[in-house]
Amino acid sequence: MRIPCPLCGDRDHREFTYKGAAVALDRPGNSDWSDDWDSYIHLRDNPAGDTDEMWWHGAGCGGWLVVTRNTVTHEVKAARMAADVKGAGA
Amino acid sequence: MASLIAKSPCAGMAPISVGDAALREVDPGVITSLSPLAGGDVGALKAAHGMAFPAPGRASGKAGARAVWSGRGQAFLIGPAPDAALKAHFAMTDQSDGWAVLGLEGTAAREVLARLCPLDLRPDRFKRGHTARTLIGHMTGSVTRVGADSFDLMVFRSMAQTAVHEIEEAMKSVAARG
Amino acid sequence: MRIDGKGLINRAAPLRFTFDGAGVTGFEGDTVASALLAQGTKLMGRSFKYHRPRGVMTMGSEEPNALVTTGRGAGQTPNVRATMQEAFEGLEVRAQNAWPSLDFDLLAANDLLSPFFSAGFYYKTFMWPAKFWEKLYEPMIRRAAGLGALSGEPDTGLYEKAFAFCDILVIGAGPAGLMAALTAGRAGADVILADEDARMGGRLLAESHEIDGKPGPVWVDEVLDELEAMGNVRLMTRTSVTGAHDDGTYGALERVGLHMADPGARPLETFWRIHTKRAVLAAGALERPIAFPDNDRPGVMMAGAVRGYLNRFGVAAGQRVAVFGNNDSAHRTAQDLAAAGVEIAALIDSRADAKVCGDYPVYTGAQVTGTKGRKGLTGISVTTATGVQQVESDCLAISGGWNPTLNLTCHMNGRPVWNEALQAFLPVPDMVPGLEAVGAANGVFSTAGALAAGVDGAKNALQAIGKKPVSVDIPKAEDGTYALSPLWVVDGKSRAWLDFQNDVTVKDVKLAAAENYASVEHMKRYTTQGMAPDQGKNSNVNALAVLADATGRGIPETGTTTFRPPFVPVSLAAIGAGARGKGFAPERFTTSHAASVAAHAPMIEAGLWYRPSFFPREGEKTWRASCDREVAMVRNAVGICDVSTLGKIDIQGKDAAQFLDFVYTNMFSSLKVGRVRYGLMLREDGIVMDDGTTARLADDHFVMTTTTVAAGQVMAHLEFVAQALVPDLDVHLISTTEQWAQFAVAGPKSRELLNAVLDDGLDPEAWPFMACGTASVAGVEGRLFRISFSGEHAYEVAVPARYGEGLWRLLISQAEALGGGAYGMEALNVLRIEKGFITHAEIHGRVTADDVGMGRMISVKKDCIGKAAASREGLSASGREQLVGLRPVGAVKQLLSGAHLFNETAEAVRVNDQGYVTSVGFSPTMDTFLGLGFLKNGRARHGERVRMVDHLRGVEAICEVCDPVFFDPEGGRVRG
Secondary structure, eight states: OEEEETTTTTEEEEGGGEEEGGGGGGGSSSSSHHHHHHHHHHOOOSSEEEEEEEEEEETTOOOOEEEEETTOOOOEEEEEHHHHHTTTOO | OOOOOOOOTTTOOOOOTTTEEEEEEEEOOEEEEEEEEETOTTTHHHHHHHSSSOOOOOOEEEEEEEEEEETEEEEEEEOOOOOOGGHHHHHEEEOOOTEEEEEEETTTTTHHHHHHHHHOOTTTTTTBEEEEEEEEEEEEEEEEEETTTTEEEEEEEEEEEEEHHHHHHHHHHHHTTT | OOOOOOOOOOOOEEEEEETTTTEEEEETBBBBBHHHHHOOOOOEEOOOOTOOEEEEESSSSSSSSSSEEOOOOOEEEEETTTTTTTTTOOOOEESSSSSSSSBGGGGGGGHHHHGGTTTTTHHHHHHHHHHHHIIHHHHHHHHSSSSOOOOOOOOOOEEEEEEEEEEEEEESSSSHHHHHHHHOOOHTTOOEESSSSSSSSGGGGGGOETTTTEEHHHHHHHHHHHHOOOTTTETTTEEEEEEEGGGGGEEEEEEEETTTOOOOOHHHEEEEEEEEEEEEEEOEEEEOOHHHOTTTTTEEEEEEHHHHHHHHBBBBBOOOEEEEEEEEEEEEEHHHHHHHHEEEEEESSSTOOOEEEEEOOOOOOOOOOOOOOSOOEEEEEETTTEEEEEEEEEEEEEEEEEEEGGGGGGTTOOOEEEEETTTEOOOOOOOTTTTOOGGGGOOSSSSSHHHHHHHHHHHHHHHHOOOOOOOOOOOOOHHHOBBOOOBBBBSSSOOOOEETTTEEEEHHHHHHTTTTSSSSSHHHHHHHHOOSSSTTTHHHHHHHHHHHHHHTTTHHHHHHOOSOOOOOOOHHHHHHHOSGGGGSSSOOOOOHHHHHHHTTTOEEEETTTTEOOOOOTTTOHHHHHHHHHHHHHHSSOEEEEEEEESEEEEETTTTTTHHHHHHHSSOOOTTTBEEEEEEEOOTTSSBBBEEEEEEEEEEEEEEEEEEEHHHHHHHHHHHHHHIIIOOOOOOEEEOOOOTTTEEEESSSSHHHHHHHHBTOOOGGGOOOTTTTEEEETTTEEEEOOOSSSSSEEEEEEEEEEEGGHHHHHHHHHHHHHOOOOOHHHHHHHHHHHHHTOOOOOTSSSBBTTTTTTGGGGGSSSSSOTHHHHTTGGSSSSTTTTEEEEEEEOOOOOOOOTEEEEEETSOOOOGGGOOEEEEEEEEEEETEEEEEEEETTTGGGTTOEEEEEEEEETTTEEEEEEEEEEOOOTTTTHHHH
């Protein structure tokens, strides 16, 4: 598996660590426990198809990436810097 | 007052020469991490030291005074002590003692690295002045092509012994194929 | 039998090796199988289940029968295919799965029991009693059935893994692959041409075809010369491409030193990860057998292999060869052998309308219906429309047609489709993105067709990567049609074998269908067909045809099992190459390592780091003696400990303080410059992640300390928060762990020691508890922190790592002069237990801030990671296991970590569990064992007695529950 790191280019997956769904970006804004928090921490979709995932390029640039990957074909369709995705208000 | 003796990371481990590859320890001089501050001007590096702040995957400057991209929003100024003027523009840390720097040279150098790095090092893909943060064996490190057949490798200082060992094993293996 | 003038072996270079101790003569270029066949050896192995005598069937990596063991002791390798192992001087080869010998195998008695060993016999026979499976049945079956054995000694051979990159990977160097490589290479693409044979050329080395009027091997050499001269083509012989993986990554196993008597420093094998933009699969095709009664006699071989042994190795596989096929390609075996002067006993073609000519007996519309000769074929029964004839023959060459070697195309779950005309499965485009099958692998079986298909495949690949093809002339070659009429099974009384390697017969597959294991996947698992090392290469299609027939369906409706990686068996040693001994994991050494080792300190692993356990002194016979002394030294004088391994993260930027407020539960924006604060970090789910101290060096500059083991995790976490949650903050993170050598100087005499080491002395007023700043240390600019992990008046002093060893030696000599010295991990652990300080033994991933008594450290004034989740009732409910101290008060004085806690009189069983012990140590300070642990509702139970039970080590002790801070609870010493 290869991941096209926006900074480093196309790299072998062994340089990356997976962290879970990119839902991780959507942290609820307040610190009172709520259903939003429950779903943020615990609930994940399990799509057969495209999904956004967090990958850490720990053995590369150190960047956190949002990788769009198809769970059926394993095709990696895009990778963006998490900071850019979050900065754009995703 | 006693004065402290300085010891280099690979003292007693290099140089090593096997077949068509040679490994030596490089004295990098001062290594300073530069991370552009919000509102800082990356052009300050050029003004102070003459080389551009490098783009991702690139090294600027020349031997003895290089700026080597070292990760997201970060480069290492390698060689000169950082100019005081940089402080207004960059978050800086002294990294001079944090890294073992090794020079791998020779016509077999690329084949040696093929045993260690999952990196496309073909000369037209990874040219002189290109750099990568990547794996060197099990270690995270930095690989910079500094010449047609020469690379500068950086790993954490504490892993110097493992790095030299693994590179030497790869050198022997490549040499044995003749 | 060798045929003069035939073959590509080097007759000027004879060599000798042994097979079961007996000498065998061969030539350079021989395989073990070809050399054995040349001397007339037919019996090469025993079958898996029935121990039937078996001979070599093929000449490639698909070989099911001729599996042998090479080498001896540490160099012993089982299950080597004799068809792939190149012969070399001194090679030691042994037969396997036979006892006492290959010729006389007692376990052949299994064959007599075969009625009981039919499909599903494991499930039917060994059901009852259940206990017998593990104790009796499985060991018995494992001994009787099986392949070669490991020596039991560690493999001392060298193995290697490596990465390669190219634009176009060509898999297989037969006619199609060579033309593909030539076309791609001339266009300037970076090409890797990989072939699993020792010599490139594929079937062109095994056939008598001419290419452009030249013998096939001559043409091959010319092409190879041109490819070799190109700078952009890499030729990899002896390299099996084993798997097609995601995004253009291919696994490949190269045999580097396995064909050499002395490989020297060469690896035996190299496992390659090849990344390519496009791949051309030119893997050819594999001939398939026909299932007729007793078709497994030594001497029954594939027709293409018999032809190949003749043309490639100059070996006639028999003296009187019969040929049996359902297609025209089989005829070539008879023609080539006859031309070489070998007697053809019969050519039997199952097709009534087959056009056959030749100066030997020909039977059309005929079938082989039986064989004779237990350890070597002696004759066959040929049934024609007019009756049965016995034909004397010592070698029967069979051909049931050809299956394209499309295995790699299935590795990403693609399904091939059935082609009625070819009676074979063919790949469909894009089963593996970027990979195109060409030539025989794509069902194009003529040489001319393969040559042209190779060019086309390369052109498609070049176009896909944006390179312009250069024109390539397609050489002239045979363009025969491939006519066959399906023939899978010849009926008869005796068993007819489908999967030779796993001993699966036609009857087994029919039985599976009858017992309703009618889906191909079920049949495979029920009969084990296709599950042997050849992974069904020789048997899948035939078995499928039998299943289709038995279930009354067509082959396309019956479907096919899919192929998974690896294409050929890959030794684990090659996959894990380099990862043993020193290569298992990097070793991280502190700057004091050499000095600690010189002081005879045993080193223990802490993550990847090596840290000293204790520093033995003369007269100390046990580690406890050293540890007790070191603890007392710190409590009474001064001790030195290398703490460089703790993670140090430099945090800068105008929003650094705000960032720390967010990642720590407690407040850091209120920390004054020049001060240090203890911080607790949670995961977002409210569980404790790590703890440590953070120093504020300037308004916008902090240095965070993490625990040794969590340094990497915390760095990744902080980067996640900075990039993915609060990217608008101006925060800059970088590890400085390796930059600084940092030493704890702990004990009542620490100030006195440092006063002598710091160039400007140590002003007590300037360095209160939790102060930090820069300091000139023996002429070097360093950092000083007044922090303590021992509860003593203590400091940590840091210098750039190059001076680490020097400073260590200086501190030790100063400490020894003051009655102190170095202390190791054991003493450090006891010191912190005495003070109730937690480590990852306590914050092990299941405890909350409240559990460790730090619930109030979660600031109510701000948000932080984990705050919302930590506020859930269940994370601080009473009844949770809370951190307590434990001290033994009964007759048994020993405490053990990992032990469980029970109420004093309760039975020590799971339902009564009250908690567990996480850390223990003997405190010389208090002359007792002390423990930390978690106890249900523990904070409310101080003073209570509980029973510690270590079921594993059989130790019980009555303990008193107490506050985890055993020593100096007021903290007077640390501030003193």
